[in-house]
Amino acid sequence: MKNKLGKQTFQFPLKPRIIGSCSIVGEKEGKGPMAKWFDIILEDDTFGEKTWEKSESKMLKQALLLALQRSGLEKDQIDSMLTGDLINQLMPSSFMARDLSIPFLGIYGACSTMTESMILGSMMIDGLYASNILIGASSHYCTAERQFRxxxxxGNQRPPSAQWTSTAAGGMVLSANDKGDAAVTQGQDVKEIYITHATPGKIIDAGIKDVNQxxxxxAPAAVDTIVRHLMDTQRAPEFYDLILTGxxxxxxxxxxxxxxxxxxxxVANIYDDCGAMMYFESQDTHGGGSGCGCSASIFSGYVYKEMRSGKIKNALLVSTGALLSTISPQQGESIPGIAHAVAVTTEGGN
Amino acid sequence: MASKEKELNNKPKKEVAKKYEQYVKQFTPRPKYFSNSLKAFLVGGLICMAALYIQNMLVDKGLSEKSAGAYVTVILICLAQLLTGLGVFDTISKFAGAGVIVPITGFANSMVAPAIEYKKEGPVLGIGAKLFSIAGPVLVCGISVSVIIGIISYFMR
Structure with a gap:
């Protein structure tokens, strides 16, 4: 168990780098407080497509292709692609992948997909199975609404605890090699971002049955994963400049x-949540944002850019997922929660 | 043996769930029941007032009360359908809640909304299959209850 720490944590001796990134969000998200961190803001949530699923698919594809372009790599240098979303049978992901001819692994972790794909991608690189990996996740308010709600x-009234599925997608290029990002190749002073540790979470079901909660x-799953990660790595919370849940x-x-x-x-000074950051209160989303794209776009927009510029040195990214299905609440089941953590740093590269 | 059975039964413990639910409540804002009811009462009342006004007008023009009632219903349904199609109804009902959902306007909306939504899956398996996805359960339950109440009222007479 060379590369495992404690009970649940992996360490990556090769320290895979994040060398390119792109985030795309919808109209509403583009009017929120995080707007300046996103690369593309849609003027129209249909993105010129006939169905919402196609629109989500196009968003994810655009995010991945732009991330790839920024990494300075070519399509045929990508060994594998790992993406996921919320829609049945991973329709947006699979349909996005069908004409890219890159080996594709679709993953489902509900809204925890972004860090799940980061973990798996990093392991593939660290295990010497790949040099360059494309990862990403997407969600769309309209596809999620019609499937889940x-x-x-x-016409209905949403309760105050209901969350708003973000129309957003994020993509990143993970690589065993350095360089990457047009800014780096132009010789600008930007930091390299390394993935050093990951802690996949256990499913924690606290018995909540209300789908509007x-x-x-x-939350219990997120806390469990964070605490476990800190125990396994023997780090104090203060080690991180930012602990960000999905x-x-x-x-x-x-x-x-x-x-x-x-x-x-x-953790009052270092902890935040992407869903809580995504919208202004006046945008009337009630409980804040949710969806795979919520953490995907903020990780690959805000966190990536702040780390590149050196403002954030160590961050713990914890995407959180509610692993319910469209029928499980009707069958009286409670909602299983999950959270996967990934530690990224700009320090200690080799 | 008992512990193995316990492991197979992978449901969260009830006491824990209950305690956690209690704990969560302190963080959850309560819906504004009073202002929501007030808005629903005002808007719902206005709709009914308007309906009655139109009905009286039609009766004055020489229609029988019964057919005037039918016309009013049709007018309300058409109006709600039109507003749903224009994408305004959900905004109104976000404000007025039960005020527009309880009158026949809510029923009209619950038919047109899925019709628009599932148009992409085709006229038969999309619209046809989903048209009653919201109204259907309401109809089934409503009619079932009215049958039961009908039986009760038959024996009470």
Missing amino acids: MPLEH MGAAM DLGLIGKQIAMDLLNGAGMD
Whole structure:
């Protein structure tokens, strides 16, 4: 067990780099507080396509291709591609991949997909099975609404705890080699980003049955993974400049903070949540953002750029997922939560 | 043996779930029941007032009360359908809630919304199959309850 730390954590001696990244968001997200960090903001959420699924597919493809372009690599240098989304049978991902002719592994981790793909991609590189990997995740408000909830035009009132599925996609290029990013090749002073550790999470089901309480359903899983990661790596929370969960939203963020406090960790200054960051309160999303694209776009937009410029040195990214299905709530099942953590750093490269 | 059975039964413990639900409640804002009810009452009342006004007008023009009622229903349905198609109805109902959902306008919306949504899956397996996806369960339950109440009222007479 050479590369395993403690109970659940992997370490990557080869330190795969993130050498390219791109984030795309929809209209509403583009009016939110994070707007300046995104690479592309759609003027129209259909993205010129006839169906919402096609639009989501196109967003993901665009994000991956732009990330690839920025990494300075060519398509045929990519060994494998790992992406996922929320839609049945991974329709947006699979259809995005069908004319790229890159070996494709579709993954489903609900909204935890971004870090799940980061973990698996890093392991492939660290295990010497690949040199360059494309990873990504997407979600679209309209595809998620029609699959999990109601038709778009149906009139109803959402409860205050309901979260808003973000129309967003993020893509990254992981690589065993350095260089990457047009800025680096132009000789600008930007930092290299390394992936050093990853902690895949256990499913934690706290028994929440209300599908409008996703944040509360996922918060225990996020806290479990964060605490486990810190124990396994023997790091203090202060080691990180930023601990960022995926889409716990406004309510889930408070719960996670409270639970972490209860575990004796004061993270008030370093902890945040992508779902809570995505929208202004005036945008009336109630509980904040959710969806794979929420953490995918903020990791590959905000976090990536801040790390490149050296403002963030060590970050722990924890995408969180609610692993319910469209029928499980009707069968009286509670919502299983999951969270996967990835530690990224700009320090200690070799 | 008992522990093995316990492991197979992979449901979260009830006591834990209950305690966690209680704990979560303190972080969850409560819906604004009073202002929501007030808005629903006002908007719903206005719709009914308008409907009655139109009905009276039609009766004045010489229609029988029964057919005037039918015309009013049709007018309300068409209006709600039109607003749904224009993409305004969901905004109105976000404000008014039950005020527009309880009158026949809500029923019209619940038919047109899936019709628009599932158009992409084709006229038969898309619209045809999904048209009643929201209204259907309401109809089934509504009619079932009315049958039961009908039986009760038959024996009470």
